[in-house]
Amino acid sequence: MELSFTQGRWNYESWGGFDPISSSNAKPPGVELWAVFDVPQHHIDASWKNLTHTLSGLFCASINFLESTATYSTPEWSFPPASGNVRYGTLPCEAVCTENLTPWLKLLPCRDKAGIALLLDRPSLYRGFYHSQRGRCVLAKSSSVYLLLDRGLVAELKFPNKENGKSAANGLTSENFWSNPSFELSVNPDRIFLEESSSHSKSLSILYMFQVEKYSESEPFDIGLMWKVPVAWLCQQTPLHASRFLMGSGNERGAIAISLKSTQFTEGFMSANSKDGSCELRVDVFQVVPWYVKVYFHSLRVFVDQQPRAVSDFIEKIHVSPSKDKMSPGVMEVVLKLPCRVNTAALTIEFDKGFLRIDEYPPDANQGFDIPSAIISFPNFHASMVFLEDDSLNRSPLLSKFQEKCPVMSYTEVLLVPLTTPDFSMPYNVITIKCTVFALYFGSLLNVLQRRVAEEERFLKAKAAKKTGRLPLLLSKLSAKLRGRRREPLHSPPSSSSFINSKLVLKVILVAGLAVGWQYFFS
Amino acid sequence: MEKLKKKIGSFSFWNWVIASIIFRLILIYFPKNLNLSSRPEVSTPLTSFRRLAEGYWLKQSSMSSYAGSMYHGSPLLLSLLGPLTVKRIEGQPNHLLYSLVSVIADVVSAMLIRATGQNLRLAYLRSLESLDLVKQIDVSEFLFSGDIAALIYLCNPFTIVACVGLSTSPIENMAVILCLYGACSRLIPLAAFGWVIATHLSLYPAILIIPVIFLLGCGPDSPPRKLFLQRHQQKEVLNQLKLPPGFSWGPIIHFAFWAFLWSVYVLVLCGISLKQFGGLWEMFKSTYGFILTVEDLSPNIGVLWYFFAEVFEFFRNFFLIVFHVNILFMILPLSIRLRHRPCYLAFVYVAICSMLKSYPSVGDSALYLGLLGWFVNELADMQFSLFLFCGYVGVSLLSPVMHNLWIWRGTGNANFYFTTAMVYACLQIVLVVEGVSAVLNHDRKLRILITGKP
Numbered sequence: 001m002e003l004s005f006t007q008g009r010w011n012y013e014s015w016g017g018f019d020p021i022s023s024s025n026a027k028p029p030g031v032e033l034w035a036v037f038d039v040p041q042h043h044i045d046a047s048w049k050n051l052t053h054t055l056s057g058l059f060c061a062s063i064n065f066l067e068s069t070a071t072y073s074t075p076e077w078s079f080p081p082a083s084g085n086v087r088y089g090t091l092p093c094e095a096v097c098t099e100n101l102t103p104w105l106k107l108l109p110c111r112d113k114a115g116i117a118l119l120l121d122r123p124s125l126y127r128g129f130y131h132s133q134r135g136r137c138v139l140a141k142s143s144s145v146y147l148l149l150d151r152g153l154v155a156e157l158k159f160p161n162k163e164n165g166k167s168a169a170n171g172l173t174s175e176n177f178w179s180n181p182s183f184e185l186s187v188n189p190d191r192i193f194l195e196e197s198s199s200h201s202k203s204l205s206i207l208y209m210f211q212v213e214k215y216s217e218s219e220p221f222d223i224g225l226m227w228k229v230p231v232a233w234l235c236q237q238t239p240l241h242a243s244r245f246l247m248g249s250g251n252e253r254g255a256i257a258i259s260l261k262s263t264q265f266t267e268g269f270m271s272a273n274s275k276d277g278s279c280e281l282r283v284d285v286f287q288v289v290p291w292y293v294k295v296y297f298h299s300l301r302v303f304v305d306q307q308p309r310a311v312s313d314f315i316e317k318i319h320v321s322p323s324k325d326k327m328s329p330g331v332m333e334v335v336l337k338l339p340c341r342v343n344t345a346a347l348t349i350e351f352d353k354g355f356l357r358i359d360e361y362p363p364d365a366n367q368g369f370d371i372p373s374a375i376i377s378f379p380n381f382h383a384s385m386v387f388l389e390d391d392s393l394n395r396s397p398l399l400s401k402f403q404e405k406c407p408v409m410s411y412t413e414v415l416l417v418p419l420t421t422p423d424f425s426m427p428y429n430v431i432t433i434k435c436t437v438f439a440l441y442f443g444s445l446l447n448v449l450q451r452r453v454a455e456e457e458r459f460l461k462a463k464a465a466k467k468t469g470r471l472p473l474l475l476s477k478l479s480a481k482l483r484g485r486r487r488e489p490l491h492s493p494p495s496s497s498s499f500i501n502s503k504l505v506l507k508v509i510l511v512a513g514l515a516v517g518w519q520y521f522f523s
Numbered sequence: 524m525e526k527l528k529k530k531i532g533s534f535s536f537w538n539w540v541i542a543s544i545i546f547r548l549i550l551i552y553f554p555k556n557l558n559l560s561s562r563p564e565v566s567t568p569l570t571s572f573r574r575l576a577e578g579y580w581l582k583q584s585s586m587s588s589y590a591g592s593m594y595h596g597s598p599l600l601l602s603l604l605g606p607l608t609v610k611r612i613e614g615q616p617n618h619l620l621y622s623l624v625s626v627i628a629d630v631v632s633a634m635l636i637r638a639t640g641q642n643l644r645l646a647y648l649r650s651l652e653s654l655d656l657v658k659q660i661d662v663s664e665f666l667f668s669g670d671i672a673a674l675i676y677l678c679n680p681f682t683i684v685a686c687v688g689l690s691t692s693p694i695e696n697m698a699v700i701l702c703l704y705g706a707c708s709r710l711i712p713l714a715a716f717g718w719v720i721a722t723h724l725s726l727y728p729a730i731l732i733i734p735v736i737f738l739l740g741c742g743p744d745s746p747p748r749k750l751f752l753q754r755h756q757q758k759e760v761l762n763q764l765k766l767p768p769g770f771s772w773g774p775i776i777h778f779a780f781w782a783f784l785w786s787v788y789v790l791v792l793c794g795i796s797l798k799q800f801g802g803l804w805e806m807f808k809s810t811y812g813f814i815l816t817v818e819d820l821s822p823n824i825g826v827l828w829y830f831f832a833e834v835f836e837f838f839r840n841f842f843l844i845v846f847h848v849n850i851l852f853m854i855l856p857l858s859i860r861l862r863h864r865p866c867y868l869a870f871v872y873v874a875i876c877s878m879l880k881s882y883p884s885v886g887d888s889a890l891y892l893g894l895l896g897w898f899v900n901e902l903a904d905m906q907f908s909l910f911l912f913c914g915y916v917g918v919s920l921l922s923p924v925m926h927n928l929w930i931w932r933g934t935g936n937a938n939f940y941f942t943t944a945m946v947y948a949c950l951q952i953v954l955v956v957e958g959v960s961a962v963l964n965h966d967r968k969l970r971i972l973i974t975g976k977p
Contacts, residue, residue, distance in 0.1 A: 250931040253561070294593065296573060298580030322581065322591025325818055330591070352573075355820040357832050420930060422937045427833040430941070434830050437945060438849060441878075441952040445853060448960045449860045453967060483906050 001035040003055060003063075007096040008130035009413065012242075016235025017410050019150065019205070020402050023238075023383035027132050028373035028411040030092040031063060037085045048072065048087045059103045065091060069328050070291055076319050078286040078333040080377045080407045088288070092370040092414040096131070104133055145223065146398060147189070147208040155203035156233040182231055186224035190214070193387040193399070207387055207399075237263040239281060240338075240345070242376040244412035251420040253352045256295075258285060258374060258412065260338075260345045279340035282316075285347065287374040289330040291323040292354035293417060297332070299350040305343050314338060314345075325354075353419050361421060368418040373411040381408045536670045540633065543677040544626060550687045551622040559688035564922060567882035568819045569595055569725065572608070572621070572689035579605030587800030589809035592818075597724055598796045598806065599789065600691065618689055625686040628693040632893075633673040635697075635704040640669020640897050642707045643866060646743040647900070654746065654754050656972055665900055672896025679893065680919070685886035692886020695724045699890060702731060703869055706738040711774060714739070715781035723789055726814050727876040730850070733858050734872065737865035739774040744864040746969050754973055816843065817881045822940055824922065825883040826948050829941045850879050860963070867901070867962055870894040871955060878951040885919075888951075898962070905961040907953060914950040918943055 010026035017023065035051060037044045049067045056064040066072055072089030079088060189208035196204075215221035240260040248254035260283065289295050302314050316335045323330035338345050362369075382405040464476070550557060559565055560572050568574065578594025578601050581587065588594050588601055607621045616622075644667065651657055676682055685692045702717030704710075714735060721728035794803050813819070820832045827846065834842055853875060861868045870891060877887035895902070922943045928935030 251933070252930050291592075294591070296577050296593075297591070298577050320584065320586070322586070322593070324590075325592040352821075355822070355828070355832060357820065357836075359836060420937070422829065422832045426938065427835065430829055430833045433945065434826055437826070437948055437952070438846070440949070441955075442849065442852075444952070444956045445959065446856060448956050448963070449856050451960075451963075453964070 001033075001051070002134065003031070003033045003059075004132055004134040005031055005059075005061065005094075005096045005100050006130070006132040008132075010130055010411070012237065012410055014235070016150065016152070017238035017241075018236040018381070018383055018408055020383050020385060020404070020406070021148075022235075023408050023410075024404075024406050025132070025134065026411065027134065028090060028092065029414055030090060030094040030096075030370075030372075031061060031066075032088075032090045033063060033066060034079070034086060034088040037087065041085075044085060044087065045069070052089070060099050061094065062091070070326060071329070073288045073321070073329055073331045075286055075331065076333060078284040078319075078335070078377070079375065080284070080379070080409055090288075090372045092372045096133075101133070144398075145210045145212060145221075147185075147210070147223075147225075149206040149208075150233070150235050151195075151203045151205050152233040152235045153231070154206060156231055182227070182229055184226045184228060186222065186226075196386040205385055234264065238376075238408055238410050239263070239378050239381060240283065240342075240376075242374075242410050242412050244374055244415060246415050246417065247348065251353060251418060253350065254417070255299075255348050255350045256287075256289075256371070256415065257346055257348045258287075258376070260342075260376070262343055280337045281340050281342065282378065282380050283336040283338060283345075284377045284379060285332070285334040285336065285374060286377075287332045288372055289323065289332070289351070290369065290371065291325055291327070291329055292356060292369065292419065293330075293351050293371060294323070294354055295330050295332070295349055295351045297322065297349070299348075301348050302336075303344075303346040303348070304338065305345075353417065355420065355422075358422060358424055358427065361424075365421045365424070366418070368416040371415040371417060373414050375409060375411060377407050377409040379407045382406065383408045536674065539674050540630070540677060543683070544630065547622075547626050547629070547683060547686055550683070551619065551626075552616055555617070557687065559684055560690070562684075562688065562923065563822050563926065564824045564885050564919075565684055565688035566690050567823050567884045568821060569814070569882050570690035570692050570695075570884055570886065572618070572691075575601065575604060575691070576608040579608055587797070587805065589800070589805060595810055595813045596691065597810065598793050600694070600724065602796065604691075621689055622687065625689065625693045628697045629677065629682060629686050632693070632697045632700045633677045635700045636676055636893055636896075637669040637673035639700075639704045639707045639866075640667075640672045642669075643743050643897055644668050644900075646745060650745040654750060654969070654973065655758070656969070668897050668899050671899055672893055675896040676889065676893030679889050681885040681892065682889035685884065685889055690884065690886055691724070692884060692889070695721065695728075696886065696890045696893075698724060699728050699731065699873065702728070702735065703738075703866065706735045707743055707866065709739070709774065711739065711777050712781045715778055716785050719782055719785040719789055723786075725880075726811050727850070727880055728873075730854055730872050730876070731869055733854060734865040734869035735778065736775055737858075737862055737868065739778055740770045740772070741863070741865070744866050747863045747966060750970060750973055757973070814881050815847065819882075822926070822937070822944075823882055823884060824944055824947055825878075825880065826941070826944050827881055829937060829944075846879065850875055857959075861959070864962065866894075867898060870898070871959060874951065874955050874958075878948055878955070895958075898958075901965045902958060902961045904964060905957050907957055911950060911954055911957075914946070914953075918947045918950065922947070 004027040006027040006029050009029055010022060012022065012026075015022060015026075017026075033052070033055070035048065037047055039047055052063050052067045056062060066089035071091070072087050075086060075088055079086060185208075187210060190211045191209040193207040193209065194204060195206070210221070210223060212221055239262075241263050242258065242260050244256065244258045246254055247257050297320050300311060302309050302311050304314060314336055316337045317333075318335070319331075319333040321328070321331040332349075334347070336345070336347075384405045385402045387399050387402065566572060574594045575596065577591065578588040578596070581590050581594070582601060582605065588598065594601070604621065604624070607624065608618070610620055611617060612619060644665065648665070682693075698717050698721035700717075702714050702721055705712075705714030705717055718728065718731060718735060721731070790803060793806055797803065797806055817827055817831050820828045822828055830842070831839065854872070857868060857871055861871070873887075873894060874891040877883055877891055880887070922940070925935060925939040925943050929937055929940050
């Protein structure tokens with residue numbers, strides 16, 4: 001099982017992607033949890049639910065959101081650290097704050113009062129571009145601090161005695177290394193480890209170890225590194241630099257594109273194997289897409305060196321687990337076989353944006369929804385460093401960890417997809433207006449069906465016969481014209497239709513008299 | 524003179540048919556079919572072409588075609604039309620074959636409408652003769668309702684858009700019209716086939732069983748039976764031959780037998796194609812279940828999508844039942860009042876379904892507007908006809924604008940689009956109500972002519 005909290009994105013271009021630190025330790029933003037289960041198949045989901053709830057309580061984070069089937073997935077073969085019976089879930093928009101650091105520190109015997117945890121100063125930690133906490137506990141017998149000089153750095157460091165034929169590494173491992181022209185360490189390392197030969201690079205990493213127990217209150221451990229000359233170096237990168245982005249505009253549809261660009265590593269690899277004509281670079285892509293981003297798998301297209309190519313030419317294996325609305329996300333696992341001399345390659349897939357009910361939107365609905373990072377791995381290459389160790393009894397767990405062969409892996413960016421929102425303030429309005437329309441339909445249709453027109457016409461005629469005055473006559477003319485119906489001429493009653501009626505005059509006099517009396521009595 | 528008039532009339536009919544076919548072909552050759560297949564008015568989750576292609580891809584990859592909650596149609600349609608989604612001819616537009624199938628479906632529907640219309644017109648003239656009203660009503664002014672209905676169907680912008688927009692509506696409409704044609708012409712196996720296929724493709728034509736029963740039992744539209752009896756009482760002629768026959772059960776039993784046969788055949792075929800993926804229950808859940816539970820809330824020209832996006836979870840089932848019962852409830856009163864006019868009853872049922880169904884599209888409107896043409900003689904006095912015409916034109920122009928404002932520009936919101944959908948629903952209600960009222964008025968006028976009293 002592995003759980004990680006990460007804030008920020010690992011910059012593969014500057015910080016490298018080939019060494020064990022970036023390959024197995026660089027994690028996608030937010031929370032990532034994966035676990036391999038030993039229980040029978042039908043118990044796995046229940047166990048996963050228990051696990052998420054337990055971890056959520058332990059670490060004060062909302063990992064319990066991962067319990068619903070719509071958030072976790074089951075990779076089949078493209079998830080490098082494990083295979084079979086694995087469940088993988090990630091929450092890309094989970095923010096990591098100091099509250100999340102506290103439970104980790106609680107696991108240490110002295111918390112943050114003593115020991116290495118004293119170094120974890122919260123303000124400076126969280127101000128950085130990238131910080132990550134990962135749960136993989138290794139028990140060490142002693143405390144040590146390690147300083148790793150990357151292969152790229154070692155290759156860049158220049159030494160005056162280069163013409164002797166010694167490799168640059170020898171200069172740094174000799175005892176009198178402070179005659180080093182490039183940098184200076186304030187404390188002497190206790191031990192120096194040199195990497196065994198690596199197949200992918202000419203230079204070798206160097207590891208300095210400092211044992212902390214030699215120091216005490218009177219003689220504190222204060223390590224510093226000063227550069228004497230400016231040095232710029234390139235960390236070794238993954239064979240292809242992977243990035244992911246969204247295409248298209250508007251809130252109805254779009255496309256996800258994964259682009260793979262060759263790095264300086266590829267050129268070196270290519271020249272090494274140039275004699276072998278049929279060299280192929282295998283790339284595994286594992287992508288999980290939430291259910292409201294409805295992906296059209298039949299629109300998957302492959303572009304190699306900016307030319308659209310037939311999908312079957314480059315895709316060796318593909319496994320697709322389509323999403324079910326509100327039930328499970330869409331999982332795509334692809335094995336690509338690209339030629340070693342490839343410059344750029346891209347995979348595009350189109351999708352439709354779904355429409356959710358108002359209670360399915362998060363509180364800040366207009367921010368958008370996240371598509372978790374895709375995992376691009378290169379199974380042909382292994383990121384591991386083997387350091388020669390004299391004392392095999394006191395094997396350092398960190399060095400054992402470095403020696404583990406894990407495939408080179410990189411995570412792409414998290415994508416933010418804006419979805420259209422309905423008007424959240426309108427539920428009652430919509431319901432009442434809609435029901436009014438339905439009532440209109442229901443009522444008028446029933447009325448028409450059961451109407452007895454003859455009786456109605458007789459009734460209307462009788463009513464119209466009593467009507468006097470020009471205004472109602474004009475109104476009835478107007479309504480008849482609007483309906484396009486021929487107006488039947490009305491028979492005017494025998495009594496005169498003159499304006500001035502004696503009854504009317506009497507009424508007016510009566511009302512005026514009442515008003516005068518009222519005024520007189522109550523003035 | 525009569526013959527010349529008829530000749531001119533029929534000549535320009537075929538002219539119009541060929542012109543509409545050519546117009547459709549021209550639109551097909553535009554790039555990407557003018558993007559009409561991406562309009563929500565044309566393609567709904569049930570009729571969308573892209574979803575058909577996705578279902579076919581899933582099927583080819585040995586997965587259930589209902590797997591991604593994408594495709595919700597019939598597996599038979601997938602087997603017939605699926606290969607057309609991937610077949611490409613060099614140098615021709617991408618989906619030429621599928622578009623041609625839609626055009627052919629439209630033309631066949633138009634021909635069937637014409638034949639049924641001619642049938643209806645002849646039946647009407649015969650009934651007028653037997654009522655001895657031929658002198659009082661000017662028969663030569665009777666329009667050729669069959670030709671008019673066929674032309675309305677072919678040249679209706681809604682039909683053209685549904686055809687060019689690669690939706691499956693032309694095929695569903697063809698099945699419904701096949702059923703009505705078979706019932707009118709007493710071709711019982713054909714009527715049963717049309718009914719079974721129409722119900723299988725979209726659930727709602729199931730209620731057309733009632734007009735079909737009346738058609739087979741009593742015959743095509745005619746004035747109420749009471750009038751015939753009154754006329755004979757007046758004339759005291761015992762010529763029973765002129766009286767229309769009463770209700771006969773023979774054809775109906777025949778129809779039931781054929782319908783049973785066809786439905787067993789269709790279900791067996793579907794069961795075979797879905798054997799590994801859950802069988803018929805999975806199919807019913809994904810097609811009929813999807814239609815009845817309104818799971819997908821994509822905007823369309825109907826009104827249910829916004830309602831079910833906004834309604835609270837607690838009341839969802841209640842309102843689902845209310846809206847579907849609204850269709851079912853009207854079946855009985857309409858069938859009682861209009862039992863002597865089964866084709867008109869079918870038209871009203873089709874109109875009500877197009878209005879109240881879960882995912883309406885302009886293809887459904889095209890169907891009932893075409894069927895409206897059969898009754899131009901009876902509906903000559905319909906009120907609000909100009910208002911309705913302008914309303915339809917206005918809604919079809921405004922609806923894409925509001926959709927654009929909401930989705931693509933972000934300056935409008937969902938209420939704009941929903942308002943046009945509601946206005947459209949109101950227009951359809953007015954059409955149905957005024958149409959029924961006009962037909963009942965027409966019958967009343969005949970009654971006045973015969974009996975002399977209203």
